[in-house]
Amino acid sequence: MVRVIAVAVAVTALLLAAWVFFLAWQSRQIGRAVIAGAGAVEALILAQVIGAIVLVARGERADEPLTFVLYLIASVVALPLGAWWAVGERSRSGTAVLGVAALVVAVMLQRLQQTWS
Amino acid sequence: MTTETAAEAATAGGTPPEGTPGTRRTASGPGRLLVAVYAVFAVAATSRALVQIITKFHEAPVAYLLSALAGVVYILATIGLTRSSAAGRRLATAACAAELVGVLTVGTLSVVDRDLFPDEAVWSVYGQGYFFLPVVLPALGLWWLRRSRGGRFAPATVHRLVGRGAPSPRGPE
Numbered sequence: 001m002v003r004v005i006a007v008a009v010a011v012t013a014l015l016l017a018a019w020v021f022f023l024a025w026q027s028r029q030i031g032r033a034v035i036a037g038a039g040a041v042e043a044l045i046l047a048q049v050i051g052a053i054v055l056v057a058r059g060e061r062a063d064e065p066l067t068f069v070l071y072l073i074a075s076v077v078a079l080p081l082g083a084w085w086a087v088g089e090r091s092r093s094g095t096a097v098l099g100v101a102a103l104v105v106a107v108m109l110q111r112l113q114q115t116w117s
Numbered sequence: 118m119t120t121e122t123a124a125e126a127a128t129a130g131g132t133p134p135e136g137t138p139g140t141r142r143t144a145s146g147p148g149r150l151l152v153a154v155y156a157v158f159a160v161a162a163t164s165r166a167l168v169q170i171i172t173k174f175h176e177a178p179v180a181y182l183l184s185a186l187a188g189v190v191y192i193l194a195t196i197g198l199t200r201s202s203a204a205g206r207r208l209a210t211a212a213c214a215a216e217l218v219g220v221l222t223v224g225t226l227s228v229v230d231r232d233l234f235p236d237e238a239v240w241s242v243y244g245q246g247y248f249f250l251p252v253v254l255p256a257l258g259l260w261w262l263r264r265s266r267g268g269r270f271a272p273a274t275v276h277r278l279v280g281r282g283a284p285s286p287r288g289p290e
Contacts, residue, residue: 089149097153
């Protein structure tokens with residue numbers, strides 16, 4: 001786990017969740033800006049995956065390798081799947097779905113940290 | 118038309134396959150959010166239970182098997198909620214009810230006798246490890262299934278009738 005990136009992912013994911021839930025509260029739909037924001041968080045997540053692969057290649061190991069890998073996969077797929085399910089219905093609830101996905105990312109990062117150190 | 122294609126048509130934006138007035142698809146509106154959260158729980162509970170069963174089953178077999186059962190119930194609820202057929206609705210209702218009974222039973226047992234669960238299950242202490250969502254979700258699920266249901270006595274229909282004034286003396290419809 002590259003701690004700096006992990007913290008960055010968690011913080012940006014929480015900000016994204018707050019933003020999206022605010023939009024949902026205002027009954028607004030997901031626009032390009034939100035998708036771009038989610039894309040930025042996803043880019044950080046992918047950087048985190050690359051960082052983890054490099055660390056493992058250097059010989060570092062997570063305490064529970066299997067759990068670690070599953071959480072890593074979950075953190076990568078959460079936002080794309082959430083965005084897909086979110087834009088499928090242009091409604092307040094549809095928007096909120098992306099917020100849930102962003103919260104899932106934040107929780108995944110916290111769990112990843114637990115299984116690594 | 119088979120149920121499968123009817124469901125597909127509804128997903129594509131057509132009318133719900135059920136003929137009852139006021140029926141909404143369970144995967145639309147608040148249901149869409151519910152499906153998302155159920156899907157997260159389905160994946161989380163199932164994969165966590167599988168990892169525990171594979172790596173350390175002997176430590177707390179009851180807890181891990183209960184987590185696996187919870188995972189299956191979440192999967193069934195998710196599938197039921199995404200189907201727009203009457204069968205999907207029944208499946209979702211049964212899964213939510215089973216979930217409510219499960220989380221209340223396991224939750225109470227885990228509080229009364231901690232030795233029963235040496236390691237956490239999804240439902241122990243009413244889903245404490247999952248922000249207590251396991252005890253809130255089935256209630257929300259059942260509420261939504263009731264609310265989105267059509268028919269004469271469904272809340273949606275009652276609203277509609279009340280909104281238009283009392284039903285005619287010759288009887289509804």
